[in-house]
Amino acid sequence: MLREGELRIPSGCAISGIIDKKGKKFNGKEIIKSIALMHDRSNGLGGGFAAYGIYPNYKDFYALHIFYENLSIKAQTEDYIKKHFDIEKAESIPTRYTPNIINVPLIWRYFVHPRINVCLSEENFMDESEFTSRCVIKINTDYKGAYVFSSGKNMGTFKGVGYPEDIGEFFMLDTYEAHMWTAHGRFPTNTPGWWGGAHPFTILNWSVVHNGEISSYDANRRFVEMYGYKCTLKTDTEVITYLFDMLVRKHNLPIEKAIRVVSAPFWDDIDREKSEEVRSELKSIRAVYASALVNGPFSIILGFEKGMIALNDRIKLRSLVAAEKNNRTYVASEESAIKIICDNPEKVWSPKSGEAVIVLMEGEQE
Amino acid sequence: MSLNFNTPDFEVIREESRCIQCKVCVHQCANTVHSYDEEDNVVCADDTKCVNCHRCVTLCPTKALIIRRHPLEFRENSNWCGKAIKEIYKQSQTGGVLLSSMGNPEPFTIYWDRILLNASQVTNPSIDPLREPMETKVMIGRKPEKLEFDSDGKLLTKMPPNIELKIPVMFSAMSYGSISRNAHESLARAAEELGIFYNTGEGGLNREFYKYGKNTIVQVASGRFGVHKEYLNTGAAIEIKIGQGAKPGIGGHLPGKKVGEDVSATRMIPVGSDAISPAPHHDIYSIEDLRQLIFSLKEVTGYKKPVFVKIAAVHNSAAIASGIVRAGADAIVVDGFRGGTGAAPTRIRNNVGIPIELALAAIDQRLREEGIRNYCSLIVAGSIRNSSDVVKAIALGADAVYIGSAAVIALGCHMCHSCSTGKCNWGIATQYPELVKRLNPDVMYKRLVNLISAWNHEIQELLGGMGINAIESLRGNRLMLRGVDLNEKELEILGIKYAGE
Numbered sequence: 001m002l003r004e005g006e007l008r009i010p011s012g013c014a015i016s017g018i019i020d021k022k023g024k025k026f027n028g029k030e031i032i033k034s035i036a037l038m039h040d041r042s043n044g045l046g047g048g049f050a051a052y053g054i055y056p057n058y059k060d061f062y063a064l065h066i067f068y069e070n071l072s073i074k075a076q077t078e079d080y081i082k083k084h085f086d087i088e089k090a091e092s093i094p095t096r097y098t099p100n101i102i103n104v105p106l107i108w109r110y111f112v113h114p115r116i117n118v119c120l121s122e123e124n125f126m127d128e129s130e131f132t133s134r135c136v137i138k139i140n141t142d143y144k145g146a147y148v149f150s151s152g153k154n155m156g157t158f159k160g161v162g163y164p165e166d167i168g169e170f171f172m173l174d175t176y177e178a179h180m181w182t183a184h185g186r187f188p189t190n191t192p193g194w195w196g197g198a199h200p201f202t203i204l205n206w207s208v209v210h211n212g213e214i215s216s217y218d219a220n221r222r223f224v225e226m227y228g229y230k231c232t233l234k235t236d237t238e239v240i241t242y243l244f245d246m247l248v249r250k251h252n253l254p255i256e257k258a259i260r261v262v263s264a265p266f267w268d269d270i271d272r273e274k275s276e277e278v279r280s281e282l283k284s285i286r287a288v289y290a291s292a293l294v295n296g297p298f299s300i301i302l303g304f305e306k307g308m309i310a311l312n313d314r315i316k317l318r319s320l321v322a323a324e325k326n327n328r329t330y331v332a333s334e335e336s337a338i339k340i341i342c343d344n345p346e347k348v349w350s351p352k353s354g355e356a357v358i359v360l361m362e363g364e365q366e
Numbered sequence: 367m368s369l370n371f372n373t374p375d376f377e378v379i380r381e382e383s384r385c386i387q388c389k390v391c392v393h394q395c396a397n398t399v400h401s402y403d404e405e406d407n408v409v410c411a412d413d414t415k416c417v418n419c420h421r422c423v424t425l426c427p428t429k430a431l432i433i434r435r436h437p438l439e440f441r442e443n444s445n446w447c448g449k450a451i452k453e454i455y456k457q458s459q460t461g462g463v464l465l466s467s468m469g470n471p472e473p474f475t476i477y478w479d480r481i482l483l484n485a486s487q488v489t490n491p492s493i494d495p496l497r498e499p500m501e502t503k504v505m506i507g508r509k510p511e512k513l514e515f516d517s518d519g520k521l522l523t524k525m526p527p528n529i530e531l532k533i534p535v536m537f538s539a540m541s542y543g544s545i546s547r548n549a550h551e552s553l554a555r556a557a558e559e560l561g562i563f564y565n566t567g568e569g570g571l572n573r574e575f576y577k578y579g580k581n582t583i584v585q586v587a588s589g590r591f592g593v594h595k596e597y598l599n600t601g602a603a604i605e606i607k608i609g610q611g612a613k614p615g616i617g618g619h620l621p622g623k624k625v626g627e628d629v630s631a632t633r634m635i636p637v638g639s640d641a642i643s644p645a646p647h648h649d650i651y652s653i654e655d656l657r658q659l660i661f662s663l664k665e666v667t668g669y670k671k672p673v674f675v676k677i678a679a680v681h682n683s684a685a686i687a688s689g690i691v692r693a694g695a696d697a698i699v700v701d702g703f704r705g706g707t708g709a710a711p712t713r714i715r716n717n718v719g720i721p722i723e724l725a726l727a728a729i730d731q732r733l734r735e736e737g738i739r740n741y742c743s744l745i746v747a748g749s750i751r752n753s754s755d756v757v758k759a760i761a762l763g764a765d766a767v768y769i770g771s772a773a774v775i776a777l778g779c780h781m782c783h784s785c786s787t788g789k790c791n792w793g794i795a796t797q798y799p800e801l802v803k804r805l806n807p808d809v810m811y812k813r814l815v816n817l818i819s820a821w822n823h824e825i826q827e828l829l830g831g832m833g834i835n836a837i838e839s840l841r842g843n844r845l846m847l848r849g850v851d852l853n854e855k856e857l858e859i860l861g862i863k864y865a866g867e
């Protein structure tokens with residue numbers, strides 16, 4: 001049977017996210033409780049979390065989380081990492097025995113700095129982040145049996161095959177404190193159960209959890225692949241992550257505009273816009289980024305260093321609920337998954353189709 | 367003169383019990399197949415002249431006529447088939463190049479028919495076009511690499527000129543001269559009503575048609591017939607014709623008998639003279655020269671109109687297309703070997719060029735590998751027969767398609783392959799006033815509107831079934847395609863998987 005990455009597997013899912021916009025940290029138990037409530041939306045074949053602010057002592061280092069299938073690929077990959085990065089610290093990620101979690105790969109993390117002289121010498125000049133993302137893509141494409149599943153700064157992804165609550169238990173997320181958590185429970189229609197296939201999917205500081213199956217997948221994939229990305233996983237989540245990374249990091253679009261790209265307004269609505277300036281801007285966005293429009297049912301939660309964005313497709317074919325209380329914003333596939341961790345929210349709403357919930361950390365500009 | 371070896375291709379069968387000797391067929395047939403014998407009060411037929419255009423069959427009030435392939439057979443021989451033998455008879459009699467009309471009829475693989483589309487089931491809902499918006503609008507023209515905004519979120523990038531198509535289908539180049547004025551008018555009016563474009567072809571543009579300018583693409587071909595500043599500025603976009611699918615490597619040819627007063631004025635050539643376009647543009651001998659022509663046309667039109675470059679699909683199309691993008695074209699048009707024509711040498715039509723499906727897939731892939739696909743639009747032509755061909759073309763990577771044969775069929779063409787004689791009984795490929803007036807533009811433009819509207823509905827249904835509500839999400843979305851009856855190499859070039867994979 002082909003493994004994920006060698007074929008494309010549709011899946012349905014549950015998602016949940018919490019952010020404290022003042023940056024106050026809280027324990028991983030809450031997000032586990034929220035995603036566990038939606039147990040029936042997953043089928044035990046994938047669960048995962050992204051946590052922001054968890055590595056304050058290494059906040060200037062890229063934290064590479066890597067799955068290895070065996071020791072020999074670990075040695076080869078580490079050779080590659082050593083050539084391209086200075087390693088501040090390497091350790092196996094702490095886990096605890098959890099009965100339902102089986103077939104565990106080797107799970108390591110490295111806090112690293114790109115070796116500037118290598119950045120400079122290899123292919124002209126690249127900035128640090130571009131260099132790091134290319135190295136990650138290189139390992140994931142060329143080192144069979146090794147898979148980098150997290151590569152941001154002061155953030156980390158924890159994921160695997162199992163129900164999300166078991167994965168949280170396994171990775172001991174109750175020992176981490178973060179100001180933003182996102183979670184995912186997966187319902188793939190068929191999977192050989194590969195740990196790398198679970199969500200969130202990340203590149204650098206971007207993480208995406210996603211519910212849905214995008215019908216524009218191959219149009220989006222072939223578009224981002226023109227800009228140096230390689231979709232090794234063949235998942236919707238991966239391609240959405242790359243789209244955002246490309247639009248915001250490489251093309252420098254304001255996040256607002258990037259959202260307009262992936263969830264573009266309808267032509268009829270554009271024609272109804274009163275201001276000529278807005279009309280022509282939206283038209284240009286649709287014309288230039290036609291292939292970056294994400295089509296089909298989806299709800300996604302994007303995490304990045306500045307905050308969190310939750311977004312639905314253009315005709316809201318997937319559920320998404322948001323709530324606010326004090327400094328926190330919650331989003332989830334179901335309202336119950338919020339209520340169980342947040343009594344009496346001040347505000348609960350269902351974001352409209354194509355309308356994003358954007359929560360930025362205080363002091364961050366769009 | 368030696369003996370004429372030719373035998374009829376078709377047999378005209380008249381059911382005498384039905385025929386009322388009304389003589390409609392006699393008057394309708396420009397090839398003078400039918401004649402009336404007063405003495406015996408019977409209508410007779412000369413089978414050798416029949417081209418099987420169905421004009422008489424359609425108009426006969428009692429449905430007394432049937433045209434059949436002539437039963438006369440040569441002795442069975444798979445090598446020396448009837449067609450091969452008859453071509454030799456013809457050439458040994460006339461000493462001329464064999465001429466044909468319409469697209470390549472030979473039994474090459476039609477890839478569209480070996481590609482199947484996807485639909486959503488369970489994991490992804492299909493979308494109902496009757497209840498949800500379903501967008502088929504596309505923008506054709508150059509796109510900048512990215513958009514830039516200032517710190518207040520104001521757009522800084524200036525968009526190059528693009529034309530907007532409400533439906534990703536346009537009417538391809540058919541010159542005034544090769545087709546009639548009424549056919550042209552029908553195309554222009556239909557394009558206007560549909561929010562799409564028609565193409566003047568290489569014969570210039572009659573002044574009375576300037577009013578359709580905003581739905582017109584004006585063509586500049588190697589003969590430069592009818593090209594002047596005002597003409598260029600009248601169209602919404604300009605198309606440089608390098609080649610054409612039906613006859614790659616040679617220029618257009620309009621026989622003198624089709625050049626009457628009006629055509630002569632429009633083309634700016636003397637009445638009755640053959641209009642023979644040179645094979646290459648005499649100012650384009652390489653890609654840098656093409657760049658110069660693109661930019662002179664842009665200069666003349668103040669950089670307000672996109673410039674397309676049309677080539678025939680040939681072996682090296684992918685590399686040529688890449689050169690064209692780099693030369694500054696805003697759209698590439700690729701015409702496959704089944705593309706129609708008013709007249710082409712038979713040997714060229716049937717043996718030169720490659721299928722559009724393969725050329726399209728190769729070009730789209732190559733431009734992506736070079737990271738330049740998004741700069742420029744890709745339009746394909748060369749026998750798009752229906753809405754599912756359109757959908758498959760877009761999924762392979764096209765932005766839009768051109769239709770020529772399908773459009774003239776909507777106007778009544780019955781594919782008799784005789785356009786070059788200039789005696790089209792349907793008033794399309796002719797300049798004889800009595801034939802031209804058979805095509806009433808007030809009625810016929812509606813048929814084109816009907817056809818494209820019907821296709822649009824079908825495109826929307828197919829899109830909805832795939833769970834897509836904007837056509838741009840289909841463009842290049844090859845996972846929506848699967849092949850059947852194709853070999854590994856064909857799948858590889860098309861970039862699609864086999865059904866069941």
Ligand code: SF4
Pocket residue numbers: 380384385386387388389390391392409422425426427428429430431
């Ligand atoms: S049109 Fe029909 S009915 Fe009239 S003369 Fe011809 S065959 Fe006879």
Ligand code: SF4
Pocket residue numbers: 419467468774778779780781782783784785786789790791792793794795
């Ligand atoms: S346009 Fe007229 S002459 Fe040409 S194939 Fe069609 S019916 Fe025959």
